[in-house]
Amino acid sequence: MESYLPSFDLKGKVAAITGATKGIGRAISIAYAEAGAELILVSRTESDLESLKEELEARGTKVFTVAGDVQKYEEIIGKIEEQYKDKTIDVWVNNAGMNIRSEAEKVTEEEWNQIVQTNMKSAFFFSQYAAKKMKSSGYGKIINMSSVGGHVALRTGVVYAMTKAALIQMTKTLALEWGKHGIRVNAIGPWYFPTALTEKLLQDEDYVNDILAQTPLKRIGELKELAGTAVFLATEASDYMTGQTLFVDGGMTIYGF
Ligand SMILES: NC(=O)C1=CN([C@@H]2O[C@H](COP(=O)(O)OP(=O)(O)OC[C@H]3O[C@@H](n4cnc5c(N)ncnc54)[C@H](O)[C@@H]3O)[C@@H](O)[C@H]2O)C=CC1
């Protein structure tokens, strides 16, 4: 009997994840390692990269690490190219992101630049680099970490929201341009998950009650549930999907009233 169960493994694939050593990026890195991928891990802190590399290599995963600020994406790309010059990269996850939560009228130009360069500019130029390599193999998966905040209005900062909305539109446009090369570009839009980015917010009981009131599933997400979506988008199971944003949000974005 023919099989209709797609393979969720990443054996023989090279996957790059930015913001790989904490929170969502770390969960995705571990899930991809469990699926058999060779990993390129990008994050700012050398010691964090070394300890995750050690843990993953102990389980048989091949790991290459690059410490750097994604705002200096050229330097990071240069270091990756030294190691992967004649090799392809099959999956690229633009996960690194940050937020400075403030009211619109208090946003400074420095804050604007930091949020925009980290969340949006780096994701575009990493995608450009990844696509150049994926064109040679005629296959690739680019996954952009957006947010429900790119789709509906949140009270957690307009600049962050703008960058996350931009990633959704970038996903669609790059999917259109690169589909003919077999490169699929999709995005994930998480609602709240427990990480360093949201730690302080999720310690505030009233804030959490507000979150749950807007969430049909009445709970905060678990990182495993988000990593699962990232595995789906990285594997053949999603090969006929491109330009899409999957909201992993407990139903929040469909909650009208
Ligand atoms: N945690 C959540 O509830 C949600 C998170 N997201 C998005 O998910 C992504 C990951 O977020 P979390 O894991 O929660 O955050 P986190 O702060 O726990 O981890 C982010 C990772 O990215 C790295 N990073 C941040 N700025 C960087 C830079 N300039 N250069 C290099 N690395 C940098 C950090 O070092 C860290 O390893 C972000 O893009 C965020 O906007 C979206 C919606 C909800």
Ligand SMILES: C[C@H](O)[C@@H]1OC(=O)[C@H](O)[C@@H]1O
């Ligand atoms: C769900 C949002 O993306 C959430 O809002 C914040 O302030 C954090 O930055 C999270 O990303």
